[in-house]
Amino acid sequence: MSDAIKHECGLAFIRLRKPFSYYLQKYGTVLYGLNKLYLLMEKQHNRGQDGAGVASVKLNIEPGHPFLHRIRSANHQPIADIFSKIMGEVKDLEQYQPDITQHPGLMKGHISHLGELLLGHLRYGTQGKNLVEFCHPFIKRNTIPARNLALAGNFNLVNTDELFDLIGIDPGDFQKQSDLAAMMEVIHHFLVRADEASPGSLDVAGLLKKAVPLFDGGFTVGGLIGNGDSFVFRDAHGIRPAYYYISDDVVVAASERAAIRTVFNVGENEVMELMPGKGLIVKAGGEVTVETILEPKERRACSFERIYFSRGSDEKIYRERIALGYNLSEQILNAINHDLKNSIFSFIPNTAEVAFYGLWKGMDDYLERVKVQRILSWGKDFSEEKLREMLSRKIRVEKVAIKDVKMRTFITEDTSRNEMVQHVYDITYGTVRKDTDTLVVIDDSIVRGTTLKESIIRMLARLSPKKIIVVSSAPQIRYPDCYGIDMSKLGDFIAFRAAVELMKDRGKEACLQELYDRCKELARTGQLHTENVVQGVYKPFTSEEIADKIAQLITPPEISTPVQVIFQTIESLHRACPTNTGDWYFTGNYPTPGGNKVVNKAFMNYMEGKNVRGY
Ligand SMILES: NC(=O)CC[C@H](N)C(=O)O
Numbered sequence: 001m002s003d004a005i006k007h008e009c010g011l012a013f014i015r016l017r018k019p020f021s022y023y024l025q026k027y028g029t030v031l032y033g034l035n036k037l038y039l040l041m042e043k044q045h046n047r048g049q050d051g052a053g054v055a056s057v058k059l060n061i062e063p064g065h066p067f068l069h070r071i072r073s074a075n076h077q078p079i080a081d082i083f084s085k086i087m088g089e090v091k092d093l094e095q096y097q098p099d100i101t102q103h104p105g106l107m108k109g110h111i112s113h114l115g116e117l118l119l120g121h122l123r124y125g126t127q128g129k130n131l132v133e134f135c136h137p138f139i140k141r142n143t144i145p146a147r148n149l150a151l152a153g154n155f156n157l158v159n160t161d162e163l164f165d166l167i168g169i170d171p172g173d174f175q176k177q178s179d180l181a182a183m184m185e186v187i188h189h190f191l192v193r194a195d196e197a198s199p200g201s202l203d204v205a206g207l208l209k210k211a212v213p214l215f216d217g218g219f220t221v222g223g224l225i226g227n228g229d230s231f232v233f234r235d236a237h238g239i240r241p242a243y244y245y246i247s248d249d250v251v252v253a254a255s256e257r258a259a260i261r262t263v264f265n266v267g268e269n270e271v272m273e274l275m276p277g278k279g280l281i282v283k284a285g286g287e288v289t290v291e292t293i294l295e296p297k298e299r300r301a302c303s304f305e306r307i308y309f310s311r312g313s314d315e316k317i318y319r320e321r322i323a324l325g326y327n328l329s330e331q332i333l334n335a336i337n338h339d340l341k342n343s344i345f346s347f348i349p350n351t352a353e354v355a356f357y358g359l360w361k362g363m364d365d366y367l368e369r370v371k372v373q374r375i376l377s378w379g380k381d382f383s384e385e386k387l388r389e390m391l392s393r394k395i396r397v398e399k400v401a402i403k404d405v406k407m408r409t410f411i412t413e414d415t416s417r418n419e420m421v422q423h424v425y426d427i428t429y430g431t432v433r434k435d436t437d438t439l440v441v442i443d444d445s446i447v448r449g450t451t452l453k454e455s456i457i458r459m460l461a462r463l464s465p466k467k468i469i470v471v472s473s474a475p476q477i478r479y480p481d482c483y484g485i486d487m488s489k490l491g492d493f494i495a496f497r498a499a500v501e502l503m504k505d506r507g508k509e510a511c512l513q514e515l516y517d518r519c520k521e522l523a524r525t526g527q528l529h530t531e532n533v534v535q536g537v538y539k540p541f542t543s544e545e546i547a548d549k550i551a552q553l554i555t556p557p558e559i560s561t562p563v564q565v566i567f568q569t570i571e572s573l574h575r576a577c578p579t580n581t582g583d584w585y586f587t588g589n590y591p592t593p594g595g596n597k598v599v600n601k602a603f604m605n606y607m608e609g610k611n612v613r614g615y
Helices: 020-027 032-042 076-096 106-111 160-166 179-197 204-214 257-264 305-309 316-327 330-337 354-379 382-392 413-423 450-461 492-503 510-526 542-552 570-576 592-607
Strands: 010-016 052-057 068-073 117-123 136-139 149-157 218-226 229-233 242-245 250-254 278-280 288-292 344-348 401-403 425-426 438-443 467-472 563-566
Touching: 010 032, 010 149, 010 229, 020 106, 020 413, 032 052, 032 076, 032 250, 032 257, 052 076, 052 149, 052 218, 068 076, 076 106, 106 592, 117 149, 117 218, 136 179, 149 179, 179 204, 179 218, 179 344, 204 229, 204 278, 242 257, 250 257, 250 278, 250 288, 257 316, 305 316, 305 592, 316 330, 316 354, 316 570, 330 354, 330 467, 330 563, 344 354, 354 382, 401 450, 413 425, 413 450, 425 450, 438 450, 450 467, 492 510, 492 542, 510 592, 542 563
Parallel strands: 344 438, 438 467, 467 563
Antiparallel strands: 010 117, 010 250, 052 068, 052 117, 136 149, 149 218, 218 229, 229 278, 242 250, 278 288, 401 425
């Protein structure tokens, strides 16, 4: 991955179904749940770099004693920071009573986070700021236990303002900036109503059925209620991922299946997908149900989860990434004129590595077909040496690019900064035959193209290949995301800039103004959600034209090595990742009405020179 696409958030939910003494007996520790939560979060640390948080609820607590706790951190290593504090409490206690960990009751009384209900979160902000105040879980306290709520999720909502209006709340400055704050108010509003209606027996599914349809966005959200009930729900299109596992001991939910598998050591089919629109509800007594909260709509699960966000250790995701690379083989063979002898294949570390193996397989299959054809065409006319030579032909793969330094902010002076930026990546010398070999490098996506231009292309050109081909295992990113990925500004996308350049080249700049006027007209009549005007920016051009323009844009002016860029097609993406058909960032087809509004607003912001998000 050369361009960091801002990562997703990750959710980790654990509900212990037995008393703490049981875990002490069976697993040797009362801290079983917290240990598992720690692992479940660590195994998903790919999903959030801004911060993390944990909330916990204790069951059956004497009135007057605290039962809901929450800890958050936006430190450098937020997960470690949180758990060192949680475990610090245990160490402190052990100083006074060395065998305290053998006493479940005492532990539960003294360790704030030793609750049966645990909710962990990893954040990459898509709204508000990257501060600890914005880290999840958010909590709301009340003297009535059933009206206490902790919430955390992987989501983005595009109707935050409307939500406050709907429940008649005038948000403060902080709340205005946070979709989680809006979600909290809405769910809490219905939680209070539900508690009023039947004190002592909350209808969790019922209250979610009232609250959740009001949210426009993609979401997987977990919640703990002070009365001991808890839930996880998912949007109707299944945009954000959600998985769960139920055993006699625990109920677990998380954003990634492989994380649950690893932490609980269970098989692929033991971990279930929480289907679109469903809610996983665990009552205070431990009963679990999966209920329909929203009528499921057309499945549009985010394909970027498969291309890049989720960990490639997942059984299915691994195979899909292999297929993504494999599917690119034909386009690449055409680009190198089937000249495998003079082509070297490599990848941009690290996330593109699996797709690279797929590409390698694709090339190998082709080479094998060629070998068989050639050998058959010889008839009886061959020697051992000739046969050996033919069989020894291999795809040439090398580790060419190396991820090196993280740019340090202390370099501020422009010229040295540019010089330094180059060195974010390094190259392996002696791998390429000068002016003879074509270098094919696969990356998982190209968003802004900045790192390619500033570092990778410059570095690769130092090896003097005949040509550089950059292959993207994702299609062209043309439209903003508004469902949890922080890529919301059109002017940032190299594909968008390429289309604008092409318009300029062809004297069609007026087209942009026309599209802008169209947006303004739609905005005036409150119709911004009805169509995606930005599709008109790309319409006059073929994908190849845009790819060629991107190649020009990412080639630094002083580099004379020809550069070509090849993208995955949308069809082959869907062939490779059949269950995750969400592709709005590539096609502009948004699953929810807010999507069109966001893309049109993003375009208006671009035209007006405003560097803000479209939601
Ligand atoms: N990436 C995410 O899921 C972000 C969650 C939420 N929108 C936030 O900014 O906190």
